[in-house]
Amino acid sequence: DAGVIQSPRHEVTEMGQEVTLRCKPISGHNSLFWYRQTMMRGLELLIYFNNNVPIDDSGMPEDRFSAKMPNASFSTLKIQPSEPRDSAVYFCASSKAAAGANQPQHFGDGTRLSIL
Amino acid sequence: DAKTTQPNSMESNEEEPVHLPCNHSTISGTDYIHWYRQLPSQGPEYVIHGLTSNVNNRMASLAIAEDRKSSTLILHRATLRDAAVYYCILRRRGDDKIIFGKGTRLHILP
Numbered sequence: 386d387a388g389v390i391q392s393p394r395h396e397v398t399e400m401g402q403e404v405t406l407r408c409k410p411i412s413g414h415n416s417l418f419w420y421r422q423t424m425m426r427g428l429e430l431l432i433y434f435n436n437n438v439p440i441d442d443s444g445m446p447e448d449r450f451s452a453k454m455p456n457a458s459f460s461t462l463k464i465q466p467s468e469p470r471d472s473a474v475y476f477c478a479s480s481k482a483a484a485g486a487n488q489p490q491h492f493g494d495g496t497r498l499s500i501l
Numbered sequence: 502d503a504k505t506t507q508p509n510s511m512e513s514n515e516e517e518p519v520h521l522p523c524n525h526s527t528i529s530g531t532d533y534i535h536w537y538r539q540l541p542s543q544g545p546e547y548v549i550h551g552l553t554s555n556v557n558n559r560m561a562s563l564a565i566a567e568d569r570k571s572s573t574l575i576l577h578r579a580t581l582r583d584a585a586v587y588y589c590i591l592r593r594r595g596d597d598k599i600i601f602g603k604g605t606r607l608h609i610l611p
Contacts, residue, residue, distance in 0.1 A: 416597050428545070428601035441598065476544045487533055490599060492544030
């Protein structure tokens with residue numbers, strides 16, 4: 386079975402440019418999560434969706450960040466304009482069912498983003 | 502949110518058992534204990550979870566103290582591929598969110 390698929394795997398761009406990260410969750414999963422990982426701050430939850438609806442975006446750093454989930458099989462995380470401090474590895478994860486803390490999350494391999 | 506405390510790092514020899522401790526003294530009755538690990542250059546990977554009873558699966562065993570204030574992840578026979586950061590996490594029943602701490606970096610010596 387295909388796991389969570391993220392693209393691109395690596396992105397290098399200049400400060401000020403728009404960056405779009407993409408995620409395809411596992412089929413049948415109805416919760417989707419975006420995380421950011423840096424050496425300084427570790428793994429941080431940015432936002433998560435249940436049934437394509439954003440539930441908690443309290444981890445989104447600022448208005449430059451936005452996330453959408455137009456359908457059950459696709460989500461984007463956009464940064465506009467990008468800044469060097471946004472450089473990090475961004476992970477997408479998905480899981481079944483909104484209720485119950487016993488549903489494991491399945492993570493993609495991440496997008497390594499470098500803003501010059 | 503209830504917090505977990507783990508050692509920053511541990512070492513173990515290959516082919517020996519590894520016991521990774523986690524303290525969670527403020528755990529509530531509806532908190533599940535989850536373990537994830539993150540191999541180098543990969544996303545986190547679910548390992549195991551439990552509520553009150555000890556749990557076993559193909560990857561590991563989870564031993565939960567009777568008062569639930571601590572737990573131990575047991576790798577029965579460590580291999581070099583088990584070198585990773587191991588995260589002990591509390592998840593409240595009905596809560597989708599996972600809050601990751603710093604975890605324990607496990608080094609496996611050949």
